[in-house]
Amino acid sequence: MGFSTDCIHAGNAPDPLTGAVSVPIYQTSTYVQEALGKHKGYEYARTQNPTRAALEENMAVLEGGAGAKAFASGMAAITAVSTFVKAGEHVVCSNMTYGGTHRYYTKIQARSGVEFSFVDTSDEEIVRREFRPNTRLLHLESPTNPTMTLCDIALLSQIAHERGALVVVDNTFASPYLQKPLDLGADLVIHSTTKFLNGHSDSIGGIAVAKSQEHVDWLGFVQNGAGAILSPLDSWLVLRGIKTLAVRMERHESNGREIARFLAAQPKIEKIYYPGLPDYPQRALAEKQMRGFGAMISFDLGSYEAAGRLLGAVKLCSLGESLGGVETLISHPATMTHASIDEADRNRLGVTPGLVRISVGIEDVEDLIADLERALAAV
Numbered sequence: 001m002g003f004s005t006d007c008i009h010a011g012n013a014p015d016p017l018t019g020a021v022s023v024p025i026y027q028t029s030t031y032v033q034e035a036l037g038k039h040k041g042y043e044y045a046r047t048q049n050p051t052r053a054a055l056e057e058n059m060a061v062l063e064g065g066a067g068a069k070a071f072a073s074g075m076a077a078i079t080a081v082s083t084f085v086k087a088g089e090h091v092v093c094s095n096m097t098y099g100g101t102h103r104y105y106t107k108i109q110a111r112s113g114v115e116f117s118f119v120d121t122s123d124e125e126i127v128r129r130e131f132r133p134n135t136r137l138l139h140l141e142s143p144t145n146p147t148m149t150l151c152d153i154a155l156l157s158q159i160a161h162e163r164g165a166l167v168v169v170d171n172t173f174a175s176p177y178l179q180k181p182l183d184l185g186a187d188l189v190i191h192s193t194t195k196f197l198n199g200h201s202d203s204i205g206g207i208a209v210a211k212s213q214e215h216v217d218w219l220g221f222v223q224n225g226a227g228a229i230l231s232p233l234d235s236w237l238v239l240r241g242i243k244t245l246a247v248r249m250e251r252h253e254s255n256g257r258e259i260a261r262f263l264a265a266q267p268k269i270e271k272i273y274y275p276g277l278p279d280y281p282q283r284a285l286a287e288k289q290m291r292g293f294g295a296m297i298s299f300d301l302g303s304y305e306a307a308g309r310l311l312g313a314v315k316l317c318s319l320g321e322s323l324g325g326v327e328t329l330i331s332h333p334a335t336m337t338h339a340s341i342d343e344a345d346r347n348r349l350g351v352t353p354g355l356v357r358i359s360v361g362i363e364d365v366e367d368l369i370a371d372l373e374r375a376l377a378a379v
């Protein structure tokens, strides 16, 4: 089926009991069994829940995987994938991931004896050099947060596989509408479903999709064994959000392009990061591996004070962390999403005090541009 059809129908079979067109929220902790060892495939709700299973089936189809497992947050999905790596093994990770990913790897997983290299994954030679005999996982995020740097998923997957490592791609910024990492060669995809998949800023969740059944089975074992499951209500909210993913992404995308064009023409903006701009250095790669450029834009106003004046003056764009909702959110990565990274490292990565990130929503684009125009006048 086409992508929009799958968004609506994959995993969303009518309820067998009533025919309800919307998958019910199975808000139950356990299931009555008919006799010893005789049940309907459901024993305990940490292990199996039909609402969660519907979302997992839906996402497995959208990402083209053998299966998916849903977790309590994007970070819980990343934590689950990190269990593919054992003490004494090594991970090569993009140096510009979501700050929380870096924090989890360096401050939590490193305590268990896992080694890490954080490198510029937009440079294949650097990535190649970083592999060691004990490298087990290559963690990619493309586009990266917040500087919209891309990496060549197909090429890096080939490099990793030749060296016996698995490849996981955080596809949160793109969503499967814009990019399908498993088709490009990755083994695993993770999402913070909190973002574009749910799309309405009313749920925290995460999901991991695997290409092979063996990896799905392990993720299911971790989901049950470690217990960071997505709740039935949150599973339902994400499943409902995904039904409109294709139409929302079309609008996010067209608004994103227009706003990037507007921002690129503003003299007060020193630098703008958006893969869809004609002079964006990685535009060709974006065209090769994505089916659009998305709705995430960052721009540098040159100083903390200038960024503060803009963020204080916007009215329609809401100042807040997170992204991917129907409403436009604007944020300051250095003090918000990336505050856990050392200042020197932040500056080196382009997460400067003047950097502002915008997650373009699906409002009328003229209203958004008017709001930004007014706020820029205050800078």
Ligand SMILES: Cc1ncc(COP(=O)(O)O)c(C=O)c1O
Pocket (backbone or CB within 6 Å): 073, 074, 075, 076, 098, 100, 141, 145, 170, 172, 173, 191, 192, 193, 194, 204, 205, 206, 322
């Ligand atoms: C790219 C990316 N991955 C993962 C996460 C973590 O997701 P969550 O906040 O749902 O735990 C985020 C959160 O902002 C993110 O932006």
